[in-house]
Amino acid sequence: MTRWIFRLVIILVLILVLEFYAFQAIKSITKSKIIRFSWLFISLIVYANFFYVALTYDKTQGQTPQFQMAVGLLLTFLIPKLVLVVVLFGEDMYRWILKLFSIVSTEETKPLASRRKFISQIALGLAAIPFASFIYGIIQGKYNYKVIKYQLSFKDLPDAFDGYTITQISDIHSGSFTNKEKIQYGVNLINEQKSDLMLFTGDIVNNKADEMDNWMDVFDKFEAKEGKYSILGNHDYGDYMDWKNPQDKIDNLQAIKDIHKKIGFELLCNENRYLEKDGQKIALVGVENWGKGGFQKKGDLQKASENIKKEDFKILMSHDPSHWEHKVKDDDFNYQLTLSGHTHGLQMGIEIPGWIKWSPSKYVYKQWAGLYNEAGRYINVNRGFGYHAFPGRVGVWPEITVIELKKG
Structure with missing residues (x-):
């Protein structure tokens, strides 16, 4: 039981880190509280649904369509966020490398913020590709x-x-x-x-x-x-x-x-x-x-x-x-x-x-x-x-x- 709890804690920590990082992309491109809270709310619903189904479904029935759909929704929202994190992390690494070789002045702050917004837009565009692909795969791809x-x-x-x-x-x-x-x-x-x-x-x-x-x-x-x-x-x-x-x-x-x-x-x-x-x-x-x-x-x-x-x-x-x-x-x-x-x-x-x-x-x-x-x-x-x-x-x-x- 202790090992199971430890693994669950590790998973939850990784999810929190992933969500925090991905949320930075939304914050970079919009100040709308509605969009920001909608992002968080949908993520919370997807995770809650998965953990609820995983912990409550009848194990004597094996994998049910309900469990599979919970997995499908989780992957549909999780994998695009991984794309976001990879792109943003790469941009962060680039900025840290610049800091190692140069001194960032006050005048550079605005261009860096502007670049962060541009990179976030690119990351969201790339993340939209697996998101749309997974939606198609669940609705139609499995019958293609x-x-x-x-x-x-x-x-x-x-x-x-x-x-x-x-x-x-x-x-x-x-x-x-x-x-x-x-x-x-x-x-x-x-x-x-x-x-x-x-x-x-x-x-x-x-x-x-x-x-x-x-x-x-x-x-x-x-x-x-x-x-x-x-x-x-x-x-x-x-x-x-x-x-x-x-x-x-x-x-x-x-x-x-x-x-x-x-x-x-x-x-x-x-x-x-x-x-x-x-x-x-x-x-x-x-x-x-x-x-x-x-x-x-x-x-x-x-x-x-x-x-x-x-x-x-x-x-x-x-x-x-x-x-x-x-x-x-x-x-x-x-x-x-x-x-x-x-x-x-x-x-x-x-x-x-x-x-x-x-x-x-x-x-x-x-x-x-x-x-x-x-x-x-x-x-x-x-x-x-x-x-x-x-x-x-x-x-x-x-x-x-x-x-x-x-x-x-």
Whole structure:
């Protein structure tokens, strides 16, 4: 308890310092008490709402949409203020450097004050960019589905599978959803791809099976010509909430497994299936979650690949891309194509094809979004269909991946 209180005090002190510094920008550009007090009042409401929701929501329900919205509002107002602080702190450092090398006379006071106002205006203009982006991300960005297509060539692909198409989605997180019409649009977009195979790479819920109750009639509409297969993700095990007793958690996991069957997916838990076409076949391998650090390591490649030959062409479904980095890519059994999700690209970043691809997620995961290739072995990290924790997406949009296999 003492450690928890200490951390809370540190957070509150940092918030006070941040707010004090950011408030200087408002004071520099306006003398209106209405604007100044409105700034303080809105900030107070946002912080009060977050701490109230965080301290009072039912922990046995996991992350609720109300909690996520409180987080979203906090980030929407907090991150722009960080921009303000960075700019103003930089200007302060510049002024202190000048003081070290010169004597500031009385005549310089006015220009310094004028410059401070100008810098504050620039800082507020820059801060408006993430503020507007976060508002858009919460209202519309989380439904801004993008279809990303790849054509991958393999020398060892059986001839019968030349031109074979796969649609991959990941990280549905149904417990976060609030708009059925928008989600139905995403499902329709998936079906419009008319792929041969559909693969879902984990996290169908945030925590509990009943999160899918209102969405079964949407997600049972997925279509694929030759089958739908799925795996579990880290959230599907129910590890992130307080359970009244251990049996409830066990029952919840079984109910989640049953959901996959009810919406037409064959769930692979350290298992494999052969996909056949014109007398030829490729292997589809599905492992349970394996993640670096504190994540569960239930994924068992050896068990999942039983009765598969080394020379077979293999598609591996593994939720967490760190599995590929640490276990799969250098395995001499040769998994030609791995499909993952998990990272969501942190749901925020900057992506301009051919120019820039950045997200804070890259500092945690080497493969965090999109297609990667090492020594002829590929992994695609899907950015996710849904959203979690932050109820929106900024710059990293929800993804539907379509992969066409070609004979190299």
